[in-house]
Amino acid sequence: MTFGQALAEAVEEALAEDERVTLIGAGFGSAPLDEAREKYAARIKYPPIAELAYCGIGIGAAMCGVRPIIELSTGTFSYEAIPQIINEAAIAYSNSGGQTSVPIVFHMFHGIRGAGGVQHSGSPHPWYWNTPGLQVAVPGTPADAKGLLRWAALKSKNPTVYMNHTRLLNTRGGVPEGPFEIHFGQAEVSRSGNDVTIVACGIQVPRALEAAETLARDHGIEAEVINLRTLQPLDRVTMLGSVRKTGRAVVTDESHDNCGVAAGLAAIIADEAFTSLKAPVKRVSTMPVPVPYAEPMEDFVTARPDRIVAAVQEIVPGR
Amino acid sequence: MAVPVPAESALSLLQLMLRMRRLEEEVIHFQRDHQGLIRGHVHVYIGQEAAGAAGCSVLRKEDRLFTTHRNHAHVLAKGGDAGRILAEIIGRADGLCKGRAGTFHVADPALGILHTSAIVGGCLPLAAGAAYAAKLQGSGQATVAFFGDGAMEEGVFYETLNIAQLWQLPMIFYMENNAVLPGERSGRGSPSSEHSAEALSDIPQAFGVLTQHVDGTDAEAVLELMQDLVARSRRGEGPFFVESRTSRWPGNYGSVPSLVGGDTDISWAWDWQSAPEVVRRWEELSDPIMLYARKLLDRGALTIDRLVELDGSVREEMGHAAEFALNSPLPDAAGALEYAYA
Incomplete structure (x- = not known):
């Protein structure tokens, strides 16, 4: 299956399996998600162009038992939300001495996509890797796309920055059947x-x-x-x-x-x-x-x- | 005030305000009397107690409160332990956040204060997120974000206000404008921050958000307003915006807060003329604690003896709390490496 299909499967399964999962932004490039968007409409929000606030809203909700997946679309848009991702989500668990966790996924498409121009071709993962408290996933195959996203959305207790390369969306690869997950930290x-x-x-x-x-x-x-x-x-x-x-x-x-x-x-x-x-x-x-x-x-x-x-x-x- | 606050409630409100004041005085004592104990800047809530006390007194334990760098007294008002607050402020192991947060970030997640941001406006979207969670979960929990007028200079305020209104989030934006002239506290007001708006309360109204303003030194006015707004947000209504106006405490003009008139003397409640000149006008017109104590004395809900006794017990509590904090050990240095990840 394609990388985009694998991604869509993970999003749809996460919504189906855990009602705490909510989507803020639901673009996901060309990933086929129309059915899920309809079926889980009550848990999907389409925010205004306000990355800083909607990332912060996801973080606040995550502190209160929701498991948000934030879809930022182009990765460089996450620069607009840096104060919330780096200065709030990443620090809350440490700053509270282990009392407040932030199980959230910031999903974005990064990289030189072709004709993106300078502002839509960026790769912000070093910024996030440089930030203690954040997990950073950079999947390379369709199987990674599904397994890592399922684990981040359903199991992880930490904030995750999840970077997909735009040019991977139509690549193909084998993906195991069923609800399979890849625990972070396994190359x-x-x-x-x-x-x-x-x-x-x-x-x-x-x-x-x-x-x-x-x-x-x-x-x-x-x-x-x-x-x-x-x-x-x-x-x-x-x-x-x-x-x-x-x-x-x-x-x-x-x-x-x-x-x-x-x-x-x-x-x-x-x-x-x-x-x-x-x-x-x-x-x-x-x-x-x-x-x-x-x-x-x-x-x-x-x-x-x-x-x-x-x-x-x-x-x-x-x- | 349509219905007078029952005497018992009035006394506990006054007591809470006094506890908030004496807590902050202990913080300033720490800075003044113990060299090196407070290594950086601190922000105190002196002069704003009516707002925090009345606002928090209508919240339940499970309700969410978000605050700012000026958080100490908010945490106390929500039910936080004074000793553990003070221990956190000086970075001790028994602090509410194990000494990891310090004065800027005191939080008490068990009491619904999940995370305290010292970035101006930083907690506003987090509060909207808590309200979004309450709405999704149908929990009926109220969410209040206390913040200063300066946050309305930040872009995050506008983004958050817009989404809160679009998504009809049950939260209260409680803006504390803490540098208003006494005569302007009950009016429409003008911004004290660097702002082009004629009145800050015009802004949320342009977004269609129900907006109220209140004299933030009037405990019973705040109480009446917040009782209504919190009850409505429990039913899922909102967002609401409150501008609460107080007048700056003279000790807050320097680079560090200073007890320019000494510790608050409870006798100023019935004899403000005896206050040192530097704080005399403020004690007469703007100290929310003195204004409320005076009102209760005038109303016959309180006697001078009872007030002195009440203050004595509060001072005793805060003295013990300060001692607890000072006796608490410093955290183990290598503990710094814990808790980066859950």
Whole structure:
């Protein structure tokens, strides 16, 4: 099934299985949700263009026993709600000494979608990963999309920022039947290999897999691809285990790299797997400029598969 | 006041106001008498007690209250333990939030004060969310958000007011305008904040929100208003907006609050002329506690002896509370790492 269908299944099942679940905003891109929107209309709100207030309303409701899913649509719109997401949702549990929890999902579509222009192409997950108290999910496959969202909406006690890449919506992949969930903090080995580890999340998972196929076909290099699924909590064991095996790592993410996701992961690898490393850790991120509109420029700054291939070639001896 | 408040209720309202005052005086004593005990800024509620006391006296334990950086007395009025409030203010292990929150964020989730934001306007959408939850759950719980006039300079106020009205959320926006001249407290008023509106209460009315204004130094006026609004919000009506006007306590003009006229002397209730000059006009015209005590004395609902006795017991309680806080241990440093995630 497609990523969008998997997402829709998770939303619909969450609404069906737990009447505490409520939706504020119900766009979800092209995900097929018309039936659910009708069936659960009493628990679905279409707010005015007021991200700050409706995120805050979700947070307040979550403090009172509701389990809101907030659909922000474009990820950069969440910047309008930063004061509530970072300065209220993330801190409430700690600040109350464990008395007030905020089980809420902030869902958004991030990334270079194609012709989004600079304000609709952003990837805010480093901002949220930088905020203790928030969980950050960045699904890479349709199965991730469903399993992670079900777990966040139905089981988690913490606020979750759930980032889907717009370009993943029409990708296809196998999704287990029935009510299946993926507990946060469990990475997946998407492809096995012994020469280099490529660490990725979200859209970089299919891009890393594409790069790995090229590396195997054209260069005889077998890359292992790690799909992190969630940045917080982070499955260090799977990531570091792979790096210790291969001795080489390329970290890739579709965000800017200063204090970004690839930078943060590379630092953890350098700290904790230094003695296993045979080469420096390389990073492939969106280039450090505001994302331009024209297609060749947009494509140029993207963390494309060929840039991942080139980064691997820098650290793996030629074959 | 159509129906006089029964003497018992009047006395407990006055007592609560006195407890709020003496609590804040202890906070200022902490700052004045113990170097380094309060390491940052504190905001006190002195001069606004009638609003918080009367507003909270009509709330039940399960009702939700949201407050601000000026929260100490609100938490007390909702039923919070004075010793644990003071312990929180000085970051001690027995504080209501285990010393993690401090003066800016005192909260008591068990009493419906789920989270206290010190960001101006920060709690407004949270309160709307609590009201949304009450509506979804059909729980009949009331939600009151206390906030200052400054929050009406923030964008979040407008976004929240709009949604609250669109979704008909059963909440009370209780705006405390705390720097109004005495003669203007009962009028339509003008903004004391940096605002282009002629009167702040014009704003919610433009959104179609039922808006009231009240002299926030008049305990019984606030009580009558809040009894009505809380009862209506329990039935699912709302939102409501209240502008409550008080006059700034002279101790609040400096960069830190200061007891410029000393501790409140209960004799100012019947002899305001004896108050130090720096607070004399305020005690005559604007101190909600003195105004109410004077009213009850005039009405014969209270004697001077009873008032002195009442104040004595409140001072004793707050003295013990301060001692409890001072004796409470500092939290374990490594405990900082707990509670980031549930």
